[in-house]
Amino acid sequence: MKLSPREIHARAAEARAHYARCDLCAHLCRVDRTNGPAGACQEGDGLFLAGAGVHFGEEPRLVPSGLILVGGCNLACESCETYEFSLERRGLRKTSPAELASLLIDLAAKGAKNANFVTPTHVLPAILEGLAIAADHGFSLPVVWNCGGYESVEALRLLEGIVSIYLPDAKYGDDAAAFELSGCKSYTAALRESLAEMVRQVGAENMIVRHLVLPGGVASPEKVMRLIAEVSREVVVNVMSQYRPVYRAARFPVIARGVDRDEVDAAVAAANDAGLRNVLVDGI
Numbered sequence: 001m002k003l004s005p006r007e008i009h010a011r012a013a014e015a016r017a018h019y020a021r022c023d024l025c026a027h028l029c030r031v032d033r034t035n036g037p038a039g040a041c042q043e044g045d046g047l048f049l050a051g052a053g054v055h056f057g058e059e060p061r062l063v064p065s066g067l068i069l070v071g072g073c074n075l076a077c078e079s080c081e082t083y084e085f086s087l088e089r090r091g092l093r094k095t096s097p098a099e100l101a102s103l104l105i106d107l108a109a110k111g112a113k114n115a116n117f118v119t120p121t122h123v124l125p126a127i128l129e130g131l132a133i134a135a136d137h138g139f140s141l142p143v144v145w146n147c148g149g150y151e152s153v154e155a156l157r158l159l160e161g162i163v164s165i166y167l168p169d170a171k172y173g174d175d176a177a178a179f180e181l182s183g184c185k186s187y188t189a190a191l192r193e194s195l196a197e198m199v200r201q202v203g204a205e206n207m208i209v210r211h212l213v214l215p216g217g218v219a220s221p222e223k224v225m226r227l228i229a230e231v232s233r234e235v236v237v238n239v240m241s242q243y244r245p246v247y248r249a250a251r252f253p254v255i256a257r258g259v260d261r262d263e264v265d266a267a268v269a270a271a272n273d274a275g276l277r278n279v280l281v282d283g284i
């Protein structure tokens with residue numbers, strides 16, 4: 001983190017004010033979350049965690065990663081892999097800023113080389129409060145922001161000088177699919193703006209963009225790869241093949257099956273055709 005503990009406290013206070021008229025993601029609901037759940041994410045102003053631990057399953061440059069699994073989400077993906085805690089909010093633990101700070105210090109003591117917040121954007125202010133307290137106690141690991149690609153520039157600006165590595169999804173190259181399958185309007189415009197702001201802050205060398213291949217080309221990999229390349233050809237793009245039809249995927253015939261090798265190969269070819277220079281497949 002480039003900011004001092006005092007500056008992070010100030011940033012957290014600035015961020016908290018956003019809960020009263022929430023613009024913390026590209027839904028831009030502008031609702032008051034200080035009196036309880038509201039907006040598209042149906043979140044209040046508390047932080048709920050599903051778990052935390054040192055994890056080795058991320059891209060090689062990130063491991064061992066100090067994973068912090070945040071409850072709730074600003075997206076509503078019909079095939080969410082983590083729907084139990086992201087959408088159904090099962091097994092969550094309310095976590096105060098001081099408790100989050102202890103957890104971060106504990107992850108550092110266990111050998112994590114970063115603090116990797118998974119789906120954190122909707123509770124950004126609460127996370128900054130925990131980071132500020134941790135920084136008071138000497139915590140200095142790089143912060144990884146592992147998010148859905150549907151951020152707002154307003155929210156991302158609150159992270160400048162705090163996040164070292166952005167790890168956004170680039171889920172769709174097609175707005176109709178994004179709306180039907182994740183409940184997001186104008187996803188591609190938000191993704192483009194988010195990626196541009198992230199690159200501005202940390203540089204392409206500190207960006208890993210993940211694209212989960214969906215069956216039947218429904219995520220429009222050609223379009224999404226072109227969109228990424230228009231922002232930067234230098235970012236790392238990780239094409240992921242592990243899609244499984246979980247949660248409510250069976251209700252949507254197009255995503256009711258896994259992906260085949262040809263579909264993964266087509267997404268990789270689309271990335272290469274778009275001129276992206278750093279393409280991984282399943283992290284390798």
Ligand code: SF4
Nearest residue numbers: 022025028029039041
């Ligand atoms: S985080 Fe996003 S979805 Fe949730 S209330 Fe704020 S703008 Fe709406």
